[in-house]
Amino acid sequence: MPSKSLWLEERVQKFNPLRGEQAADVAVVGGGITGLTTAYLLTRAGMNVALVEAREVSSGASGHTTAHITSQHDLVYARWIKRFGMETASLYAKANESAISTIEGIIAEERIECDFTEVDSYAYTNDHARFTDILDEAQAASELGISAELKKDGDFILPYLMAVRFRNQAMFHPVKYLNGLAGAIVRGGGRIFEQSRVLHIREGQLETAEGVLRASKIIIATHLPVVNFPGWYFARVYQSRSYVLALSKAPQIDGMWDCIDKNGKTYRMYKDYLIVCGGGHKCGVQSKSSRYAELKSFCLRRIPGIRVEYSWSAQDGITIDGLPYIGQYSKKTPWLFVATGYAKWGMTQGTVAGSILASLIKKDENPYIDVFSPQRRMGLTAVSGLVSQNAATLAHLTTGFLRFGPPLCAHMKCRLVWNKDEHTWDCPCHGSRFDESGAVLEPPAIHGLKR
Numbered sequence: 001m002p003s004k005s006l007w008l009e010e011r012v013q014k015f016n017p018l019r020g021e022q023a024a025d026v027a028v029v030g031g032g033i034t035g036l037t038t039a040y041l042l043t044r045a046g047m048n049v050a051l052v053e054a055r056e057v058s059s060g061a062s063g064h065t066t067a068h069i070t071s072q073h074d075l076v077y078a079r080w081i082k083r084f085g086m087e088t089a090s091l092y093a094k095a096n097e098s099a100i101s102t103i104e105g106i107i108a109e110e111r112i113e114c115d116f117t118e119v120d121s122y123a124y125t126n127d128h129a130r131f132t133d134i135l136d137e138a139q140a141a142s143e144l145g146i147s148a149e150l151k152k153d154g155d156f157i158l159p160y161l162m163a164v165r166f167r168n169q170a171m172f173h174p175v176k177y178l179n180g181l182a183g184a185i186v187r188g189g190g191r192i193f194e195q196s197r198v199l200h201i202r203e204g205q206l207e208t209a210e211g212v213l214r215a216s217k218i219i220i221a222t223h224l225p226v227v228n229f230p231g232w233y234f235a236r237v238y239q240s241r242s243y244v245l246a247l248s249k250a251p252q253i254d255g256m257w258d259c260i261d262k263n264g265k266t267y268r269m270y271k272d273y274l275i276v277c278g279g280g281h282k283c284g285v286q287s288k289s290s291r292y293a294e295l296k297s298f299c300l301r302r303i304p305g306i307r308v309e310y311s312w313s314a315q316d317g318i319t320i321d322g323l324p325y326i327g328q329y330s331k332k333t334p335w336l337f338v339a340t341g342y343a344k345w346g347m348t349q350g351t352v353a354g355s356i357l358a359s360l361i362k363k364d365e366n367p368y369i370d371v372f373s374p375q376r377r378m379g380l381t382a383v384s385g386l387v388s389q390n391a392a393t394l395a396h397l398t399t400g401f402l403r404f405g406p407p408l409c410a411h412m413k414c415r416l417v418w419n420k421d422e423h424t425w426d427c428p429c430h431g432s433r434f435d436e437s438g439a440v441l442e443p444p445a446i447h448g449l450k451r
């Protein structure tokens with residue numbers, strides 16, 4: 001069965017490509033949750049905004065997500081308190097909690113029908129050795145003002161030994177929500193251009209194959225940023241892929257569930273489908289067997305009788321210290337902005353990014369600017385992450401000098417790896433991906449492969 005996201009069955013409004021010369025106050029590059037939320041908030045503030053998307057709105061990670069809308073991001077709070085201190089951990093918690101209300105507010109304001117449902121979120125373990133992690137997380141979350149409770153020895157369809165529950169979280173149909181945002185942007189006077197890959201960005205303008213957009217402020221919301229220097233984001237974020245199945249004939253479950261154990265999966269319902277996600281690995285790492293087949297047999301062993309209706313995969317960026325980068329692209333570029341590195345929690349973090357970027361452009365105060373600033377001071381964890389990630393990259397770059405073998409990445413000439421599940425060429429260095437014909441699927445690459 002070819003991979004296809006359940007969410008992309010939803011009809012998406014089409015927009016024309018960028019052609020000729022156009023002008024705007026703000027240009028947003030990328031039509032996922034980050035770009036659309038930012039464009040929406042700026043349009044609402046009365047600014048003249050144009051969004052430029054390489055393919056279709058929602059065609060990136062945001063159309064391939066599992067769309068748990070939660071501030072429960074695995075077990076981060078005990079770790080953040082230890083790594084960054086109480087104040088930063090508390091601001092992270094508040095930013096992500098308030099993003100749930102922001103999404104709910106936009107849905108109400110714009111009357112977006114996207115099956116938004118309030119549910120509780122659970123992180124659970126079946127491993128006695130992880131009990132203290134769950135206890136520490138419940139304690140840390142409570143200290144940060146999140147309503148967190150412990151649950152023991154239960155089951156949702158699978159049994160668990162210990163879980164921490166966050167109340168009043170939510171889930172929705174992400175593409176219906178993003179369609180709603182796109183509609184609201186256009187109604188508010190903003191413009192959206194599709195099938196318009198941005199090929200060059202410089203101060204005051206960006207260029208696609210057929211058009212030029214002049215704007216004094218430019219926001220790069222392309223998932224992994226497409227401008228290499230300054231910023232060096234390709235070296236500060238790595239891409240991790242995960243696999244998703246939408247299953248029929250499964251019993252209904254209540255809430256959203258995230259198993260924190262080794263090879264743990266996440267679970268939620270959408271109508272009668274049970275959506276299971278797992279199998280995470282760094283982009284460009286090969287596997288002997290099909291990852292979809294592994295996930296399917298995992299599900300069949302535990303939930304007999306289920307049927308796979310949809311399967312898809314996607315990737316998301318993880319930064320070297322674990323917090324997203326949201327803000328000014330580099331110290332030297334006050335006209336250029338970025339948001340990336342959500343560690344597979346981009347429904348709330350992409351929304352946080354929208355409100356921070358809108359505040360920076362409007363020069364409004366925002367309590368979360370410093371926490372997520374790409375120019376924040378990096379601690380020891382970040383430095384060791386930087387070294388280990390780039391040591392692996394160096395090894396792949398070296399094989400790029402060999403004359404024969406798989407194609408070289410159009411981004412930085414790393415040797416690509418064939419992904420037999422998706423029939424794509426994937427870059428183990430920086431996460432760019434290309435289809436069989438060599439066309440770009442994922443940044444940071446901008447150009448396709450040379451024959």
Ligand SMILES: Cc1cc2nc3c(=O)[nH]c(=O)nc-3n(C[C@H](O)[C@H](O)[C@H](O)COP(=O)(O)OP(=O)(O)OC[C@H]3O[C@@H](n4cnc5c(N)ncnc54)[C@H](O)[C@@H]3O)c2cc1C
Pocket residue numbers: 029030031032033034035052053054055056057058059060061062063064065066067068069070196197198199221222223226240241242243244277313314315316339340342343344345346347348349350442443446
């Ligand atoms: C399998 C999986 C499950 C996930 N589940 C959850 C979850 O349950 N809850 C949660 O909070 N998060 C989840 N996430 C994370 C979340 O989906 C992402 O963090 C989020 O969608 C990223 O949004 P974005 O707007 O930054 O990127 P995208 O949605 O990828 O948007 C970027 C857009 O930029 C466009 N683009 C790229 N290059 C160019 C260019 N040169 N010119 C113009 N446009 C360009 C792309 O085509 C794309 O449409 C999950 C991620 C994965 C991989």
